[in-house]
């Protein structure tokens with residue numbers, strides 16, 4: 001059995017193994033949920049209890065995301081053929097695996113491949129504010145994607161991680177259209193500083209080394225919530241509560257909407 005056939009078989013077995021064993025009767029924990037825990041675990045509680053609350057910022061972010069990193073669905077066989085080429089190709093797949101006592105799954109924004117190896121895992125974060133800080137949730141999200149790719153059996157020895165933060169609403173139409181290709185070129189050709197200089201103040205590419213130990217710790221430190229070993233921990237930041245869409249209903253909110 002070749003690598004891909006074995007991977008797809010293991011993937012089926014993994015997803016067939018779901019048994020609603022985690023908090024809120026979830027079978028699999030998404031990487032984005034773990035990232036959200038770094039913001040505030042009560043947001044997850046509220047999401048499960050009240051459902052997701054649409055906000056203008058989320059809707060704008062989703063639309064910009066689709067514009068900057070468009071994807072097209074292809075078959076598994078086409079994917080395997082495409083990412084197996086020597087010249088770098090862009091392709092994204094579901095990532096999954098066991099980590100920190102959890103069954104974790106997710107979908108990175110983009111991955112640059114060559115000869116079946118992931119070279120870069122890219123996470124795009126749109127913002128209306130300063131793109132220079134890298135928040136803990138954003139860092140850990142991309143780290144965990146890297147960990148899962150490693151667990152799936154890919155050769156990650158040359159893989160690096162990038163979180164691209166951008167004030168996307170300020171980009172022109174042409175820049176949006178070419179965005180992912182520009183990022184790819186900059187990452188592959190060492191042109192990140194030049195790209196940042198061109199878009200000074202509007203974007204920042206945060207580069208990280210793939211580190212299995214740090215990623216595993218990132219999951220493990222949040223796993224107790226899903227394993228029901230402990231109760232959720234609320235944010236202690238007034239600023240986070242102020243920006244939170246649940247602040248008018250959350251029992252742990254540090255602010256009250258007037």
Ligand code: SF4
Pocket residue numbers: 040041042043046234235240241242244245246247250251252253254
């Ligand atoms: S209001 Fe504050 S404590 Fe409640 S979910 Fe939002 S960030 Fe967390």
